[in-house]
Amino acid sequence: MTGITPGRPPAPDLPPAPQTRNMDRLDTGRVGIGRAGLRQRLAWMSFKNIGAIYVWLLLIVVFSVWAPDTFPQYATVTEVLNEDAITGLMALALVLPLAAGVFDLSIGYNLGFCNVLCAWLLVSGGISVPLAIVITIAAALLVGVMNAVVVVIAKIDSFIGTLATGFLLLAGITIVAGSTEIVGSKLSSGFFEEIANSGIAGIDYSVIYMVVVAVIIWIVLEFTVAGRWLYATGFNPDAARLAGIPVRRLRFIVLLVSALVAGGIAGITVTSGIASGTSTVGPPYLLNAFAAAFLGATQLKQGRFNAWGTLIAVLMLGTGTAGLGLAGAPDWASSVFTGVVLLLALAVTRAERSGSLG
Amino acid sequence: MGQVAVTPQSEIPAGDPADRRPGSGLRLENVSKSFSGRTVLRQVDIEVRPGEVHGLVGQNGSGKSTLIKVLAGYHTPDPGSRAWLDGKMFELGTLPVEHGLDIRFVHQDLALVLQLNAIDNVALGGGYVKRRPGIIHWKQQADLTRRALARFGVSIDVNIPLGRLAPVERTAVAIVRALAGWEGTSGILVLDEPTASLPASEVDRLHKIVREVSQHGAGVIYVSHRLDDIVAVADRISVLRDGDLVGTYRADQIDSGQLASLMVGHRVEQKRSDYFRPDQTSPPLLTARGLTGRWLEDVDLSVWPGEIVGIAGVLGSGREELPYLLASAHFASSSGQTMIGGKVLPPQSPRAAQDLGVGFVPADRLREAVVAPFKMRENLTIERVDHLATWGFVHPDEERDLVDHWVSRVNVVPADPERPLPKFSGGNQQKVILARVLSLAPKVLILAEPTAGVDIGAREAVYDVIRTEVTEHRLAVVIASSDIQDLTALCHRVVVLRGGRIFCELEGSRVTYAAIVHATEGTVAEESNVEETHHDGDHPRPAAGP
Numbered sequence: 081m082t083g084i085t086p087g088r089p090p091a092p093d094l095p096p097a098p099q100t101r102n103m104d105r106l107d108t109g110r111v112g113i114g115r116a117g118l119r120q121r122l123a124w125m126s127f128k129n130i131g132a133i134y135v136w137l138l139l140i141v142v143f144s145v146w147a148p149d150t151f152p153q154y155a156t157v158t159e160v161l162n163e164d165a166i167t168g169l170m171a172l173a174l175v176l177p178l179a180a181g182v183f184d185l186s187i188g189y190n191l192g193f194c195n196v197l198c199a200w201l202l203v204s205g206g207i208s209v210p211l212a213i214v215i216t217i218a219a220a221l222l223v224g225v226m227n228a229v230v231v232v233i234a235k236i237d238s239f240i241g242t243l244a245t246g247f248l249l250l251a252g253i254t255i256v257a258g259s260t261e262i263v264g265s266k267l268s269s270g271f272f273e274e275i276a277n278s279g280i281a282g283i284d285y286s287v288i289y290m291v292v293v294a295v296i297i298w299i300v301l302e303f304t305v306a307g308r309w310l311y312a313t314g315f316n317p318d319a320a321r322l323a324g325i326p327v328r329r330l331r332f333i334v335l336l337v338s339a340l341v342a343g344g345i346a347g348i349t350v351t352s353g354i355a356s357g358t359s360t361v362g363p364p365y366l367l368n369a370f371a372a373a374f375l376g377a378t379q380l381k382q383g384r385f386n387a388w389g390t391l392i393a394v395l396m397l398g399t400g401t402a403g404l405g406l407a408g409a410p411d412w413a414s415s416v417f418t419g420v421v422l423l424l425a426l427a428v429t430r431a432e433r434s435g436s437l438g
Numbered sequence: 439m440g441q442v443a444v445t446p447q448s449e450i451p452a453g454d455p456a457d458r459r460p461g462s463g464l465r466l467e468n469v470s471k472s473f474s475g476r477t478v479l480r481q482v483d484i485e486v487r488p489g490e491v492h493g494l495v496g497q498n499g500s501g502k503s504t505l506i507k508v509l510a511g512y513h514t515p516d517p518g519s520r521a522w523l524d525g526k527m528f529e530l531g532t533l534p535v536e537h538g539l540d541i542r543f544v545h546q547d548l549a550l551v552l553q554l555n556a557i558d559n560v561a562l563g564g565g566y567v568k569r570r571p572g573i574i575h576w577k578q579q580a581d582l583t584r585r586a587l588a589r590f591g592v593s594i595d596v597n598i599p600l601g602r603l604a605p606v607e608r609t610a611v612a613i614v615r616a617l618a619g620w621e622g623t624s625g626i627l628v629l630d631e632p633t634a635s636l637p638a639s640e641v642d643r644l645h646k647i648v649r650e651v652s653q654h655g656a657g658v659i660y661v662s663h664r665l666d667d668i669v670a671v672a673d674r675i676s677v678l679r680d681g682d683l684v685g686t687y688r689a690d691q692i693d694s695g696q697l698a699s700l701m702v703g704h705r706v707e708q709k710r711s712d713y714f715r716p717d718q719t720s721p722p723l724l725t726a727r728g729l730t731g732r733w734l735e736d737v738d739l740s741v742w743p744g745e746i747v748g749i750a751g752v753l754g755s756g757r758e759e760l761p762y763l764l765a766s767a768h769f770a771s772s773s774g775q776t777m778i779g780g781k782v783l784p785p786q787s788p789r790a791a792q793d794l795g796v797g798f799v800p801a802d803r804l805r806e807a808v809v810a811p812f813k814m815r816e817n818l819t820i821e822r823v824d825h826l827a828t829w830g831f832v833h834p835d836e837e838r839d840l841v842d843h844w845v846s847r848v849n850v851v852p853a854d855p856e857r858p859l860p861k862f863s864g865g866n867q868q869k870v871i872l873a874r875v876l877s878l879a880p881k882v883l884i885l886a887e888p889t890a891g892v893d894i895g896a897r898e899a900v901y902d903v904i905r906t907e908v909t910e911h912r913l914a915v916v917i918a919s920s921d922i923q924d925l926t927a928l929c930h931r932v933v934v935l936r937g938g939r940i941f942c943e944l945e946g947s948r949v950t951y952a953a954i955v956h957a958t959e960g961t962v963a964e965e966s967n968v969e970e971t972h973h974d975g976d977h978p979r980p981a982a983g984p
Contacts, residue, residue, distance in 0.1 A: 303831050303832060304827070304830045304831055304832065305823050305824045305827045305830050305831075305832055306830060308816060308820065308823050308832065309820075309823075311809075311812070312809045312812065312816075312820055315809050315810055315811060315812065316805075316808070316809045316810060318805060318806050319800075319805070319806050319807050319808065319809050320809070320820075321788060322767050322788050322798065322800050322806055322807070323788070323807075323820050323821045323874070324788050324789040324791075324792040324793075324821055325789075325820070325821075326789065382811065383811055384811070
């Protein structure tokens with residue numbers, strides 16, 4: 081059970097300790113740094129900051145007691161990781177748009193569209209695997225352009241705009257797949273089959289993709305100018321615009337990114353994972369992805385949407401779901417669990433925030 | 439009572455105490471209010487009679503809005519403050535409705551829902567007429583609304599959203615809503631700056647409505663910055679200055695010029711240290727020609743290196759709009775041309791303005807400048823962070839150096855860059871925003887309301903930052919402020935706007951508190967007053983008529 085920490089404690093996320101660099105402040109600073117560092121480390125460990133990790137650990141203990149034969153196994157670790165890789169990718173797709181203050185509600189349909197498109201291209205289109213992948217990624221980006229045009233250029237509220245484009249994608253899914261499932265030997269064998277399914281020590285490649293995407297998003301948000309500007313855009317678009325930040329360009333780009341991650345990366349991976357193109361695959365991921373992204377924003381960065389918080393949320397929720405399944409809880413229990421955790425997380429952070437501001 | 443505070447500078451007779459009917463209307467006695475030891479309202483006595491329109495005037499900081507807030511129950515006054523309505527004593531500092539008191543308020547922003555029509559907006563105040571429980575009687579409700587509006591001579595389509603009505607018609611709806619359920623024979627209606635957003639052509643219509651209300655027997659308290667407006671509509675006018683009631687005067691025996699003098703009083707004009715003399719031999723850094731926007735009409739402006747130019751004017755004069763046009767930060771369309779150092783500034787592009795060397799501090803700090811949960815460091819460097827990066831990656835050391843440099847230069851307290859900026863005081867927030875703009879080494883600095891929400895003690899610090907930068911880097915600075923102190927403390931020259939146009943310019947020693955108040959608010963007297971200042975002043979500039 082000690083194995084269930086693949087999300088890694090996100091130590092690099094720790095904000096740099098304030099350093100006193102002015103010469104005249106060095107004397108007093110030397111004593112202060114140690115104390116401030118300790119205080120900061122304690123603040124980082126607080127329930128407010130990494131509550132989801134504590135809940136996660138608690139879940140592991142509870143399920144290990146509840147289902148001692150099935151839960152504390154290495155197989156559980158790989159199951160949670162492999163099962164949640166697509167949800168993780170979908171949640172990560174949302175991090176950049178949400179950081180910049182735009183919703184992308186079309187990601188579930190985008191995933192579904194790219195799934196059936198990719199399967200159709202391989203099975204009915206009869207084209208090579210690399211070409212099918214390239215076309216699927218291009219289609220995903222086109223969806224992103226459509227979203228960006230609607231939201232940034234036509235200035236339609238992103239919540240409504242991407243809901244609408246989602247319906248257009250739903251039409252696309254029906255056109256490509258109808259109500260049948262697209263299956264074929266090309267999907268379930270050879271190189272394409274390996275994209276999601278093979279891996280290292282029982283962990284699928286899809287998990288690796290998820291971690292790679294998380295690392296990239298983390299680097300962008302934490303260390304680059306773009307990250308700083310994305311957050312500023314999301315927190316206060318008026319101030320961002322007046323500060324000369326290219327608000328519209330940033331929002332355009334993040335909608336391309338979310339489409340690329342959801343449709344391109346997650347879409348192709350899920351097609352390989354289930355070895356079929358199915359019209360019902362995409363939409364159910366939407367709610368889970370949003371739940372994880374919002375829960376993730378309450379973690380580590382105090383209200384900022386961030387990659388590691390999101391991954392922790394995905395895996396914590398996934399652990400709960402898997403544990404409930406192994407413990408023989410009824411089917412509805414995992415949805416109740418996700419809903420309750422999300423409500424509690426937001427209630428706790430809200431309470432803390434209003435408390436601290438008096 | 440009967441407030442006959444004869445002040446030395448006025449020979450104007452106060453209201454005749456004989457015609458007051460004790461026991462009716464609103465009486466405020468000995469009302470004081472202090473905030474943490476600082477008195478902002480000192481033993482004020484005011485009486486508002488039934489059927490009277492009672493004007494209330496005073497500069498920023500005169501205690502005018504505090505008095506209104508005390509009456510509205512928003513502030514609790516100091517002990518010893520007493521109040522009566524229609525002979526009945528009541529406790530100030532509580533919501534009037536809680537005591538069944540007929541004191542109603544129409545605030546400056548009107549608090550209307552512009553997407554809804556007049557019927558709904560009025561019903562939000564007074565409730566709906568119901569056919570049965572839960573079922574609204576729309577026809578009757580519409581009739582009721584129409585009749586209520588007709589009472590004040592307003593006839594509008596009550597079924598269209600308020601957003602499509604004229605501003606004065608919206609004000610009328612707000613008044614009708616405030617008066618919902620009103621008996622019509624007594625009570626007090628408070629109108630806070632009702633003409634602030636009205637074009638001059640609609641002010642007369644509002645005056646008719648207000649008189650209609652008072653003729654039904656209500657007392658009206660009418661707060662306004664436009665003195666000619668007050669003189670035209672009010673029966674009596676109370677003047678507040680620095681928390682004191684200067685006196686109550688009959689409107690037919692006073693003019694706006696005299697009122698302005700009363701508001702200013704015998705103010706000791708601040709001694710301005712002439713820290714820098716602008717060099718007007720070189721070409722101006724900023725030149726604006728024919729600026730026209732929502733409020734402004736054909737405004738020209740030139741600012742030379744090292745010069746601080748103030749923009750004065752009442753709400754609606756274009757004073758709020760001008761800095762946004764100069765910084766290319768506006769949304770609405772505009773015309774005219776701004777040149778920065780000889781280059782044309784493209785409209786509606788803060789980024790382009792920044793690239794041409796324009797630094798801009800917007801008026802509403804919390805909404806337009808502070809990025810709320812961001813740390814002080816992130817807030818300070820947000821405009822410059824792309825200069826501190828290679829391949830898009832921010833250099834943490836360079837960023838920290840820059841922050842340390844500016845934190846000590848503008849003296850932010852506490853000097854903790856990792857503390858969220860919203861946790862700092864208003865003055866320190868403003869210093870950080872100034873540092874943010876100054877760190878780009880601008881040539882032109884545009885400041886809107888630079889000391890709004892900055893407490894008195896921190897003001898001088900903000901002034902010092904501005905002075906130092908101007909002196910050391912010979913910036914061209916424009917300061918638009920509703921706070922005249924900002925202008926007298928900093929400006930070499932003040933441009934006074936009225937009705938969207940330049941009314942006059944004050945320069946050098948003529949930049950005084952009194953002169954600015956007269957030029958922005960008085961009508962009759964400003965001629966004579968400006969004349970007066972001509973004598974002691976140097977080279978007068980011809981004042982363009984309104």
